[in-house]
Amino acid sequence: MVNIKSQNQKQYDVIVVGGGPSGLHTAGILSESGLNVALFDEGPEIGKDVVCSGVVSKEAFSRYDLPKESLVGKLKEAKLFSPSGICIPYSHPEEAAAVVDRHIFDGKLAEVATNKGAEIQLNTKVTSLVANDKFIEARVKTQEGENKVRAELVVVATGISFNLQTALGLGRPKKIIKGIQVEIRTQKIESLRVYFGSRFSIGFFGWAIPLFDGRTRIGLMTNGNAVEGLKNILSEVNHHSDPCMEIENAKRRGIAFGSISKSYSERIIAVGEAAGQIKTTTGGGIYYGLISAEIASEVIKKAFKKRRFDANTLSEYEKIWEKSLGREIRFGQYFHKFYSKLDDDSIDALFNAAKDDGLLSFIAERGKFDWHKEAVIKILRSPNLRRVLWNGLIRQITSW
Numbered sequence: 001m002v003n004i005k006s007q008n009q010k011q012y013d014v015i016v017v018g019g020g021p022s023g024l025h026t027a028g029i030l031s032e033s034g035l036n037v038a039l040f041d042e043g044p045e046i047g048k049d050v051v052c053s054g055v056v057s058k059e060a061f062s063r064y065d066l067p068k069e070s071l072v073g074k075l076k077e078a079k080l081f082s083p084s085g086i087c088i089p090y091s092h093p094e095e096a097a098a099v100v101d102r103h104i105f106d107g108k109l110a111e112v113a114t115n116k117g118a119e120i121q122l123n124t125k126v127t128s129l130v131a132n133d134k135f136i137e138a139r140v141k142t143q144e145g146e147n148k149v150r151a152e153l154v155v156v157a158t159g160i161s162f163n164l165q166t167a168l169g170l171g172r173p174k175k176i177i178k179g180i181q182v183e184i185r186t187q188k189i190e191s192l193r194v195y196f197g198s199r200f201s202i203g204f205f206g207w208a209i210p211l212f213d214g215r216t217r218i219g220l221m222t223n224g225n226a227v228e229g230l231k232n233i234l235s236e237v238n239h240h241s242d243p244c245m246e247i248e249n250a251k252r253r254g255i256a257f258g259s260i261s262k263s264y265s266e267r268i269i270a271v272g273e274a275a276g277q278i279k280t281t282t283g284g285g286i287y288y289g290l291i292s293a294e295i296a297s298e299v300i301k302k303a304f305k306k307r308r309f310d311a312n313t314l315s316e317y318e319k320i321w322e323k324s325l326g327r328e329i330r331f332g333q334y335f336h337k338f339y340s341k342l343d344d345d346s347i348d349a350l351f352n353a354a355k356d357d358g359l360l361s362f363i364a365e366r367g368k369f370d371w372h373k374e375a376v377i378k379i380l381r382s383p384n385l386r387r388v389l390w391n392g393l394i395r396q397i398t399s400w
């Protein structure tokens with residue numbers, strides 16, 4: 001699908017490090033504008049073995065004309081389960097999200113970027129970046145050995161590998177959440193299931209996502225023991241199978257929780273999960289990565305027009321993405337702080353309160369799949385829900 005080339009001491013306009021959705025989208029936009037772009041990924045194949053549920057909103061699909069060939073499921077209805085098994089069925093008026101196969105999804109984004117002129121080099125790991133006033137030099141490791149490659153600017157889109165950002169003084173997210181997932185054949189599940197409570201996840205939730213072909217993606221994100229949580233969800237979903245067998249096939253990956261302290265510096269911009277641009281409520285990073293790739297690309301195009309790649313010029317990137325994503329990311333963090341202090345009884349109470357409080361009809365009518373700030377505000381304003389959350393807060397204060 002994608003050419004593998006090896007270059008020595010070549011100068012590019014832009015080097016993109018990382019061939020996930022954020023890096024690929026950036027490479028595509030910049031190549032289309034006429035810039036000479038190389039994308040390096042350390043993996044042997046784009047999108048292979050990515051650990052991800054692949055849930056992407058309808059809004060993202062239509063905004064970015066994303067590859068429909070990658071669709072493996074659709075989400076319109078969900079069942080939310082409390083720790084004691086209280087079930088809240090939820091139905092969105094229309095289909096809210098798609099489920100994609102990341103191997104196909106990322107592969108197609110790579111094809112688009114290549115067709116626009118980006119040069120994608122696989123098995124190529126960037127080990128360090130050094131900027132001066134004339135260029136930025138990337139030290140790269142390939143199967144043939146080590147090279148130095150120069151460019152005017154580098155986009156760091158390395159997902160949850162934060163070595164480059166740390167070395168450059170951009171920092172890393174304060175917290176990395178544990179993620180785990182397995183794809184199995186189960187008894188038929190008609191809609192998305194979401195599991196809350198300490199048996200499944202500490203601080204977050206678990207999921208079972210049905211796919212068109214009868215398989216189910218079962219996973220969770222947690223501050224606790226990911227394997228134990230997965231075993232418990234597997235026994236809820238698939239009473240007839242042996243969870244230990246499935247656990248062996250489960251794949252783990254961390255999820256960045258919160259943005260890095262600075263997303264730019266001299267001749268450098270960080271995008272996507274590499275900058276901590278993910279939904280802190282759900283851990284979703286694909287759409288925010290695409291948005292930040294677009295913002296970064298516009299700032300980079302302007303920088304090339306002015307031929308200025310200093311930190312001050314690139315700081316515009318952070319101002320713009322902060323405006324569109326920053327508050328969402330922080331609201332999710334605040335909410336998580338409250339939620340993670342709730343014990344199972346309080347989560348049950350939250351479920352009962354949500355049933356009585358019109359929260360679900362509010363979400364069905366006005367809730368947005370990618371933007372959760374409004375729903376969080378609604379929760380914090382609802383008297384019943386607020387009472388439950390206050391109890392959690394008091395527990396938090398008294399446990400300091």
Ligand SMILES: Cc1cc2nc3c(=O)[nH]c(=O)nc-3n(C[C@H](O)[C@H](O)[C@H](O)COP(=O)(O)OP(=O)(O)OC[C@H]3O[C@@H](n4cnc5c(N)ncnc54)[C@H](O)[C@@H]3O)c2cc1C
Pocket residue numbers: 017018019020021022023040041042043047051052053054055056124125126127157158159160161179180181219220252253254255271272273274278283284285286287289
């Ligand atoms: C269990 C789980 C479920 C998830 N479910 C969803 C979901 O349903 N929806 C959603 O939107 N998000 C989900 N996510 C998060 C999502 O997968 C990521 O946020 C998303 O992949 C980030 O995209 P990215 O392009 O920023 O980084 P990545 O997709 O991680 O891509 C980074 C790339 O950089 C490469 N790389 C790293 N370091 C180097 C280096 N030094 N040199 C060269 N290459 C390098 C890697 O090989 C990789 O290909 C989930 C995550 C987990 C763990």
